[in-house]
Amino acid sequence: MRPGPGGTIMCGIVGYTGLHQASPILVSGLRRLEYRGYDSAGVAAVEDDRLEVRKRAGRVRALEELLDEMPLHARCGISHTRWATHGPASDRNAHPHLGGRGGRMTVALVHNGVIENHVALRRELEAEGFLFQSQTDTEVIAHLVARELEKADDPFLAVRRALPRLEGTYGLGVVCAGHPGVVVGARFGSPLVVGVGDSEHLLASDAVAIAPHTARVAYLQDGEVVRLTPQDFQIQHLEKGPITPRIDRIDWKPDAVELGGHAHYMLKEIREQPETVTDACRGRLIRAEGTAHFGGLNLSPRQLRRVRRVVFAACGTSWHAAMVGEYLIERLADLPVEVEYASEFRYRNAPLDDRTLVFVLSQSGETADTLGALREARRRGHPTLAIVNTVGSTIAREADGGIYLHAGPEVGVASTKAFSAQVVVLAMLALHLGRLRHLSFPDGMAVLEAIESVPALMGEVLKTEAKIDEAAALMTQARNALYLGRDIHFPVALEGALKLKEISYLHAEGYPTAEMKHGPIALVDRETPCVFVAPKGSLHAKTLSNVEEVKARHGTIIGVGTEGDEGLASLSDIFLPIPEAPEVIQPLLAVVPLQLLAYHVARRRGCDIDKPRNLAKSVTVE
Numbered sequence: 001m002r003p004g005p006g007g008t009i010m011c012g013i014v015g016y017t018g019l020h021q022a023s024p025i026l027v028s029g030l031r032r033l034e035y036r037g038y039d040s041a042g043v044a045a046v047e048d049d050r051l052e053v054r055k056r057a058g059r060v061r062a063l064e065e066l067l068d069e070m071p072l073h074a075r076c077g078i079s080h081t082r083w084a085t086h087g088p089a090s091d092r093n094a095h096p097h098l099g100g101r102g103g104r105m106t107v108a109l110v111h112n113g114v115i116e117n118h119v120a121l122r123r124e125l126e127a128e129g130f131l132f133q134s135q136t137d138t139e140v141i142a143h144l145v146a147r148e149l150e151k152a153d154d155p156f157l158a159v160r161r162a163l164p165r166l167e168g169t170y171g172l173g174v175v176c177a178g179h180p181g182v183v184v185g186a187r188f189g190s191p192l193v194v195g196v197g198d199s200e201h202l203l204a205s206d207a208v209a210i211a212p213h214t215a216r217v218a219y220l221q222d223g224e225v226v227r228l229t230p231q232d233f234q235i236q237h238l239e240k241g242p243i244t245p246r247i248d249r250i251d252w253k254p255d256a257v258e259l260g261g262h263a264h265y266m267l268k269e270i271r272e273q274p275e276t277v278t279d280a281c282r283g284r285l286i287r288a289e290g291t292a293h294f295g296g297l298n299l300s301p302r303q304l305r306r307v308r309r310v311v312f313a314a315c316g317t318s319w320h321a322a323m324v325g326e327y328l329i330e331r332l333a334d335l336p337v338e339v340e341y342a343s344e345f346r347y348r349n350a351p352l353d354d355r356t357l358v359f360v361l362s363q364s365g366e367t368a369d370t371l372g373a374l375r376e377a378r379r380r381g382h383p384t385l386a387i388v389n390t391v392g393s394t395i396a397r398e399a400d401g402g403i404y405l406h407a408g409p410e411v412g413v414a415s416t417k418a419f420s421a422q423v424v425v426l427a428m429l430a431l432h433l434g435r436l437r438h439l440s441f442p443d444g445m446a447v448l449e450a451i452e453s454v455p456a457l458m459g460e461v462l463k464t465e466a467k468i469d470e471a472a473a474l475m476t477q478a479r480n481a482l483y484l485g486r487d488i489h490f491p492v493a494l495e496g497a498l499k500l501k502e503i504s505y506l507h508a509e510g511y512p513t514a515e516m517k518h519g520p521i522a523l524v525d526r527e528t529p530c531v532f533v534a535p536k537g538s539l540h541a542k543t544l545s546n547v548e549e550v551k552a553r554h555g556t557i558i559g560v561g562t563e564g565d566e567g568l569a570s571l572s573d574i575f576l577p578i579p580e581a582p583e584v585i586q587p588l589l590a591v592v593p594l595q596l597l598a599y600h601v602a603r604r605r606g607c608d609i610d611k612p613r614n615l616a617k618s619v620t621v622e
């Protein structure tokens, strides 16, 4: 079992045990986690021998209405906001989940993270008489704990005994019937923090949730399980035994942290991309075979080998990600790929034969044009696949198969982390298709290792934010900007230009670098910044001559290139380095400075970054 660095399947957990009524504290904690995005919410409380659960699809408001109708009276409980990953947002799939059998439910549990072996565990537990109510991966944990509780009526021990069966990541909150006043928590790859109060203790996936109650916190580490009562708390490591907790003080004001300390959702989402990529790859890279695999494609290797052409249909940022996919699939799988604007595809007489695979890409899974393209392809009898972030969305439901991004909710209207998740999924798809064709094991392995290195390298790029802000200062007064890139970096240039347009309202155009001389060069003057996306690669020398052409016309040059590239650095007014990396993953690194550049230009121009004018996060009209 390998933990992720804190997982971004961003559900929220709150737990409370103390002298006060738990329900209002648990719900107000959820309110403070709302900024993360979620699609259902729930509370469980334990008083005497009774477990009571209230949960609802939708907003925390809907849960509050339910609690008004059916109040909970208890001084101990857990609560959760869920963002659907396994199974759509519904009352049933909302957490907490109950565990037990024979009509006696003894465990209520909330979970953040992903359990990879839930299918096998579910089969095992069903055979033993545990009845499942939901489609979630979480419910297996509730039943596993209940099974242990039958053997020894000790919640702390039962959780510790159940956990070794899990493969995947978790942050957990648990209460058990007959144990009022006891909350158990556990962490592996998904954060959890204990709040230490006077005659009360709290548990949360983020200190933001409990900051109004106490500034004294103990952060759990992977492998640690905690037992909270009003008077005290104990931590045990699954392998190392009892742990002496370290109490930290949170030094920010509870009100300043609704965005987890970031100024905007967009910035937060840009910065969490290393984790986004980790989450998108989790369980999908197969070292032993030098390939990637996906659970939900619903096509056999034989069917995939028959494919002779791939068509991608998408809009906006998803369309740019698809274009990176085009270069990757052509390169690694030797398959012709076409990328279509979904809005165009649905009304064209596009010839599709029976060996064409149609993919749609959408962060939201609700974009009307993309849905229209999917329906048109289906109407014509083609198997349709979707690459989607939002589980249970319309596109996810209507496609014959597909791949989820597992990027967590994206709140910023300008898409950032969803792009990275899409590109890394497409890189894995290209690897998968390549390995079914000519790509050798060593070549496949090299791609796999390159993909594995992305999160750490992205982290390096994020450290250069101050330099990127200097570049933003150069662009703030401009009226036009050109973004230039070639080959696999052409779509990255398009995406950089789109980001700038969306949030700073500066006009920007993306172009293939060499195409510049056929028109856009006429725009170049001192006032027009040119952003060259030019990491070292096969066409690097040619790109440098294009940079020279702009230099000769006194254009301002911002070069995004490989660390140590003196040639590009000396031609650039500002050089933004990315680490040396194989070409197939360079787009994932090069896009980060462009996102931050757009962000800081918009910030400097005083724009409303998370609510750009005229734009919507999800466009459900044609």
Ligand code: G6P
Pocket (backbone or CB within 6 Å): 315, 316, 317, 318, 361, 362, 363, 364, 365, 366, 367, 370, 413, 414, 415, 615, 616, 617, 618, 619
């Ligand atoms: C809207 C958003 C864009 C997004 C596009 C496609 O235009 O403002 O940021 O890229 O829709 O959205 P999707 O959810 O289908 O990826």
